[in-house]
Amino acid sequence: MPIDIRATAFEPYHEVQAYQKKMQAAGQYGATAVFVGTMRDFNEGDDVQGMELEHYPGMTENYLTSIGQEASKRWSIIDSLIIHRVGELRPDDPIVLVAVWSAHRKDAFEASRYLMEELKSKAPFWKKEFLADGHRWVEQNTPGR
Amino acid sequence: MVIQVRFFASLRERLELSDCSLAFEESITVEQVWSKVTNKEPLPANLLCAVNMEYVSLQQAVKAGDEVAFFPPVTGG
Numbered sequence: 001m002p003i004d005i006r007a008t009a010f011e012p013y014h015e016v017q018a019y020q021k022k023m024q025a026a027g028q029y030g031a032t033a034v035f036v037g038t039m040r041d042f043n044e045g046d047d048v049q050g051m052e053l054e055h056y057p058g059m060t061e062n063y064l065t066s067i068g069q070e071a072s073k074r075w076s077i078i079d080s081l082i083i084h085r086v087g088e089l090r091p092d093d094p095i096v097l098v099a100v101w102s103a104h105r106k107d108a109f110e111a112s113r114y115l116m117e118e119l120k121s122k123a124p125f126w127k128k129e130f131l132a133d134g135h136r137w138v139e140q141n142t143p144g145r
Numbered sequence: 146m147v148i149q150v151r152f153f154a155s156l157r158e159r160l161e162l163s164d165c166s167l168a169f170e171e172s173i174t175v176e177q178v179w180s181k182v183t184n185k186e187p188l189p190a191n192l193l194c195a196v197n198m199e200y201v202s203l204q205q206a207v208k209a210g211d212e213v214a215f216f217p218p219v220t221g222g
């Protein structure tokens with residue numbers, strides 16, 4: 001159940017495919033739920049030109065590991081993968097990937113939803129947006145439920 | 146006793162402080178750490194805090210060697 005904090009751009013669908021090959025679980029999983037969060041070029045009515053993502057090294061990895069373990073207790077999942085960007089991003093850059101493999105779709109859907117909502121509400125990342133006339137910190141995430 | 150204190154994101158920029166050490170004699174809480182290192186700056190409404198990289202309440206007591214962190218609501222994902 002790898003957790004990967006990246007300072008450089010990544011291609012989420014390539015990562016899912018590459019990780020799935022390494023898992024050596026062919027035949028065991030019947031469901032793969034994939035969530036990809038991508039940087040928008042607008043927020044709160046303004047054009048956003050770029051973004052900087054800050055995190056708390058160590059606490060971020062600990063927190064994401066703990067929610068991965070919790071998801072494994074609550075649902076019957078075979079494996080999961082979380083990749084999250086930090087550093088400088090441009091619109092259309094992938095920010096986050098959450099992928100969950102399970103035998104049946106219910107576990108994959110519910111566990112991936114749980115991981116994303118926990119990540120959004122508690123993992124220590126912060127977004128700073130760059131606008132035409134300066135920058136601003138995003139104050140809070142929008143509710144996902 | 147000495148602890149390390151860290152600030153992140155908008156809070157770090159506003160306070161112009163990313164980290165510092167704090168020495169103290171008697172047992173203190175996270176809230177008292179905030180008060181001492183910020184020179185009694187009012188507590189932000191949505192302040193989050195962690196001790197040794199785990200979320201805690203402001204009433205949590207700190208001990209020698211702890212790393213205390215203060216930060217605003219998180220906005221990842």
